[in-house]
Amino acid sequence: xxxxxxxxxxxxxxxxxxxxxxxxxxxxxxxxxxxTKATVKxxxxxxxxxxxxxxxxxxxxxxxxxxxxxxxxxxxxxxxFMNWNGPIITDSGGFQVFSLGAAYGKDFSKIIRxxxxxxxxxxxxxxxxxxxxxxxxxxxxxxxxxxxxxxLHYITPEKSMEIxxxxxxxxxxxxxEATSPHENYAYQDExxxxxxxxxxxxxxxxxxxxxxxxxxxxxxxxGGLEKDLRKKSAxxxxxxxxxxxxxxxxxxxxxxxxxxxxxxxxxxxxKPRHLLGIGEPEDLFMGVENGVDLFDCVAPTRNxxxxxxxxxNGKINITNTKYREDFSPIEEGCGCYTCKNYTVAYVSHxxxxxxxxxxxxxxxxxxxxxxxxxxxxxxSILEDNFFEFKxxxxxxYLK
Amino acid sequence: xxxxxxxxxxxxxxxxxxxxxxxxxxxxxxxxxxxTKATVKxxxxxxxxxxxxxxxxxxxxxxxxxxxxxxxxxxxxxxxFMNWNGPIITDSGGFQVFSLGAAYGKDFSKIIRxxxxxxxxxxxxxxxxxxxxxxxxxxxxxxxxxxxxxxLHYITPEKSMEIxxxxxxxxxxxxxEATSPHENYAYQDExxxxxxxxxxxxxxxxxxxxxxxxxxxxxxxxGGLEKDLRKKSAxxxxxxxxxxxxxxxxxxxxxxxxxxxxxxxxxxxxKPRHLLGIGEPEDLFMGVENGVDLFDCVAPTRNxxxxxxxxxNGKINITNTKYREDFSPIEEGCGCYTCKNYTVAYVSHxxxxxxxxxxxxxxxxxxxxxxxxxxxxxxSILEDNFFEFKxxxxxxYLK
Numbered sequence: 001x002x003x004x005x006x007x008x009x010x011x012x013x014x015x016x017x018x019x020x021x022x023x024x025x026x027x028x029x030x031x032x033x034x035x036t037k038a039t040v041k042x043x044x045x046x047x048x049x050x051x052x053x054x055x056x057x058x059x060x061x062x063x064x065x066x067x068x069x070x071x072x073x074x075x076x077x078x079x080x081f082m083n084w085n086g087p088i089i090t091d092s093g094g095f096q097v098f099s100l101g102a103a104y105g106k107d108f109s110k111i112i113r114x115x116x117x118x119x120x121x122x123x124x125x126x127x128x129x130x131x132x133x134x135x136x137x138x139x140x141x142x143x144x145x146x147x148x149x150x151x152l153h154y155i156t157p158e159k160s161m162e163i164x165x166x167x168x169x170x171x172x173x174x175x176x177e178a179t180s181p182h183e184n185y186a187y188q189d190e191x192x193x194x195x196x197x198x199x200x201x202x203x204x205x206x207x208x209x210x211x212x213x214x215x216x217x218x219x220x221x222x223g224g225l226e227k228d229l230r231k232k233s234a235x236x237x238x239x240x241x242x243x244x245x246x247x248x249x250x251x252x253x254x255x256x257x258x259x260x261x262x263x264x265x266x267x268x269x270x271k272p273r274h275l276l277g278i279g280e281p282e283d284l285f286m287g288v289e290n291g292v293d294l295f296d297c298v299a300p301t302r303n304x305x306x307x308x309x310x311x312x313n314g315k316i317n318i319t320n321t322k323y324r325e326d327f328s329p330i331e332e333g334c335g336c337y338t339c340k341n342y343t344v345a346y347v348s349h350x351x352x353x354x355x356x357x358x359x360x361x362x363x364x365x366x367x368x369x370x371x372x373x374x375x376x377x378x379x380s381i382l383e384d385n386f387f388e389f390k391x392x393x394x395x396x397y398l399k
Numbered sequence: 400x401x402x403x404x405x406x407x408x409x410x411x412x413x414x415x416x417x418x419x420x421x422x423x424x425x426x427x428x429x430x431x432x433x434x435t436k437a438t439v440k441x442x443x444x445x446x447x448x449x450x451x452x453x454x455x456x457x458x459x460x461x462x463x464x465x466x467x468x469x470x471x472x473x474x475x476x477x478x479x480f481m482n483w484n485g486p487i488i489t490d491s492g493g494f495q496v497f498s499l500g501a502a503y504g505k506d507f508s509k510i511i512r513x514x515x516x517x518x519x520x521x522x523x524x525x526x527x528x529x530x531x532x533x534x535x536x537x538x539x540x541x542x543x544x545x546x547x548x549x550x551l552h553y554i555t556p557e558k559s560m561e562i563x564x565x566x567x568x569x570x571x572x573x574x575x576e577a578t579s580p581h582e583n584y585a586y587q588d589e590x591x592x593x594x595x596x597x598x599x600x601x602x603x604x605x606x607x608x609x610x611x612x613x614x615x616x617x618x619x620x621x622g623g624l625e626k627d628l629r630k631k632s633a634x635x636x637x638x639x640x641x642x643x644x645x646x647x648x649x650x651x652x653x654x655x656x657x658x659x660x661x662x663x664x665x666x667x668x669x670k671p672r673h674l675l676g677i678g679e680p681e682d683l684f685m686g687v688e689n690g691v692d693l694f695d696c697v698a699p700t701r702n703x704x705x706x707x708x709x710x711x712n713g714k715i716n717i718t719n720t721k722y723r724e725d726f727s728p729i730e731e732g733c734g735c736y737t738c739k740n741y742t743v744a745y746v747s748h749x750x751x752x753x754x755x756x757x758x759x760x761x762x763x764x765x766x767x768x769x770x771x772x773x774x775x776x777x778x779s780i781l782e783d784n785f786f787e788f789k790x791x792x793x794x795x796y797l798k
Contacts, residue, residue: 038748042755047443067723067748075726075744083740324466327474341482345474349437349466356441356755 001171001216001243003272003293009381013264013291016381019244019272021087021170022214023079026054028272028293029381031279031374032089033367034301037062038072038082040367041301042359045084051336051368052375055087055170057296060163061096065146065153069166077168089296090164091276092173092202092220093155095248097142098180137177139194157201165211171274173246174202176220181250188224195222196236203240216243218274221263225255234266244272247292257286264291281310281373281397285390288377300370304362307351310369312396318362323348336368400570400615400642402671402692408780412663412690415780418643418671420486420569421613422478425453427671427692430678430773431488432766433700436461437471437481439766440700441758444483450735450767451774454486454569456695459562460495464545464552468565476567488695489563490675491572491601491619494647496541496554497579536576538593556600564610570673572645573601575619580649587623594621595635602639615642617673620662624654633665643671646691656685663690680709680772680796684789687776699769703761706750709768711795717761722747735767 002020009015019026033040033048036059040048048056058078063069075081078088136143141156155163160175176195179188199219206217219242223229237245245267251259260275267273272293278284279297287295300310307319311331316323318330329339330347338347338361350358373393380389401419408414418425432439432447435458439447447455457477462468474480477487535542540555554562559574575594578587598618605616618641622628636644644666650658659674666672671692677683678696686694699709706718710730715722717729728738729746737746737760749757772792779788 037752037754038745039752039754039756042759044446044756044759062752066752067744071724071744074724075742081742081745083745325470325473343474343480345466345470346437346480346482353436353438353461353465355436355438356758357438357443359755360441360443360759 003244003270005270007382009289009386010384012289013261014289014381014386015291015293016378017272017293019293021055021216023085023087023170024054026087026294027375027378029284029288029374029378030054030294031284031371032057032274032294032296033371034059034296034298035082035084036298037066038078040363041305042356042363043367045082047337047360047364048084048367049086051364052371053086053367055089055294056084057089057091058082058167058169059096060090060093060160060167060173063090063167064093064155064163065148069163073166073168079168087171088169089171089274089294090167090169090173092175093160093163094173094176094220095178095277097144097155098178137191137194139197141175142177157198158205161202161205161209165206165209165215169215171216171218171244172206174199174217174219174242176222176248178248178250179222179224181225181252183224185226185229188226188229192223192229192233195220196233199237199240199242203242218242218244218246218272220246220248220276221267222249223259224249225251225259227258227262230259230262231266234263238267242271244274246274246276248276253283256283257290260287260290260292267291279370281370282394284370284374285377285394288374288381289386289390295374297370300366301363304366305359307358307362309362310366312393313399314397318344318348319351324352330365331369334365334368335372336365338362338365338368402643402669404669406781408688408785409783411688412660413688413780413785414690414692415777416671416692418692420454420615422484422486422569423453425486425693426774426777428683428687428773428777429453429693430683430770431456431693431695432770433458433695433697434481434483435697436465437477439762440704441755441762442766444481446736446759446763447483447766448485450763451770452485452766454488454693455483456488456490457481457566457568458495459489459492459559459566459572462489462566463492463554463562464547468562472565472567478567486570487568488570488673488693489566489568489572491574492554492559492562493572493575493619494577494676496543497577536590536593538596540574541576556597557604560601560604560608564605564608564614567610568614570615570617570643571605573598573616573618573641575621575647577647577649578621578623580624580651582623584625584628587625587628591621591628591632594619595632598636598639598641602641617641617643617645617671619645619647619675620666621648622658623648624650624658626657626661629658629661630665633662637666641670643673645673645675647675652682655682656689659686659689659691666690678769680769681793683769683773684776684793687773687780688785688789694773696769699765700762703765704758706757706761708761709765711792712798713796717743717747718750723751729764730768733764733767734771735764737761737764737767 005017017028035056143154157175164172175198177191179191219237221233223233274294275287275292279299326344380386404416406415416427434455542553556574563571574597576590578590618636620632622632673693674686674691678698725743779785
């Protein structure tokens, strides 16, 4: 893997670059659509490519459970299995182990919109209160029950690496502990020590295998909402010979900007950075401005399936009655396949009729919108007008 | 519309031809995929075209209720609304008025597989027993309640024409009464008189409008399981100046062949014939051999969504455990997009993961299989080896 910075944004951490992987180049900053179970929901790989995606991200946790990473290896790896010949990223499995395993059904989203924690997520390492745990964390690894069939599994850093080697993505992630932002400082510190130890073990395992030549390994910075833990994490992870870095965990909107800046000021400039699980337009601007190169998020496709569609004037809900007789495209001037070929009235009809094509057309539009938005940010860096573009876009979008 | 017979099958009614419509030519015999609500479920129109479809059929009843035929007209007609620029057929709405309106939830499929009626469908014209009726039939037309919201509607032959004019398909059908095969002779006879009167009224209305120049009108032969009523119907409908003919109603497998032959021996040879709602491989061979030019059926796409996939050795159910580790295509040598790019293991994984792409890939395969099968029948007529092809195919398929 090779990363080249083409241009830096004046007075900020932002930059435009090119990340070259074993399956092709990614112009950064870039938005990465999520194909959790080796499919971007409701879309053929050709459609994903045609709407402008350069790379997709699949989830290690889901593919490990079904169909199994060994089966994917037997099929010739993820690229061949899912018929996507461009770059692929797999995550560490850490986030899903905790959100689907430890805290399934609990309030454990990436961003806390309010300031008060509403749900106390119990510490997974103790079961004193008698509440059944789906996951148990030890210093060696995590045991958890599958959210599909309740079967018991044990994942260590080495196991996460082995799974990701079997899947065969171009960029893979070190195993980490994703903590709830509701945990206290002492727990965040303890979890961070584990994440750091696991980072080193992930690296050692990876470097002992031939996969190190074809798969790039990214380390993950954690530390929750604690500034000093985030600093400590960025400093430690920076010292390890990773090919790039991920920034993980949950945030409030406010903390996300502070954290991203703080972390990226420490991480080595010459290596790519991935802000994990973030993808709303205002957060993408924040990330790009603060030196993020890659983003992934299920929001564009999940929103699409719920009928929530991005436009430059904010999101609209296409199931609203007023759209039934709207013969314009979702967004005037939008270059996506959906807007070029269908009216709002047709897409609305598909949603009301519960037709599967509704999800397809809406996902094409939303992914095009988000991917293209990040492409425009890249262009604006190259053309020295990022801040004007940001101001102009957000003025309309957040109005 | 223009229909040219290119070659006739020796010692049978079969023929290969070309049907030219306002939106392009259809090489016949041809299988027509069903896009009930102006979408072939889970497929983009480009995919439908790429898998070999020359024409699609949309359902008048469904589109009348949602989004409404007037809205479709305002959108510029069905072709523009659904982004399909090839030929489109709409049915009369008759079958759905009865199957979804009159007999909703009842045993009212096209083909009765057993010989004994299992459910008595009450005569819709009487409500003496106090059972609430969704439809009431009079000589002028049918009033029925929507299966979506229970709203009351009244459809006459003229109304069916008006709706189909608004939709704007290339081939439209005269309004008819579809009867349950469980009705007695007296009722079938009475219903047939209505169908004949409605055929004439449909024609008169259609010929009074400019649409007669762009939309071809087909009359429908009914008569249930009664040979003499089928004969009577074919003879009467033949005398009317329709552009082509449909054969409607339900059958046992055995009756279907007798009926098709009987009817097509009477219908004028020079005009196209559509066997409505039939599409299993063995029935397609039967139909082609007996002079049918067009077929439509939801079976390929409905089967696909249930994981039931066509192969030359019969249907397989891909959700069966044994397919989880099968790295061959669904059918070796199949030229469809799915078979060329994915393994059975991947499609199986999508089904087990309840991914929408499962329906898409399975529908592409099944429609390709059925459409291509009819194309091969056409080719075998042109090459004088239809009966050899039929024998060879069915030997493997029904084994």
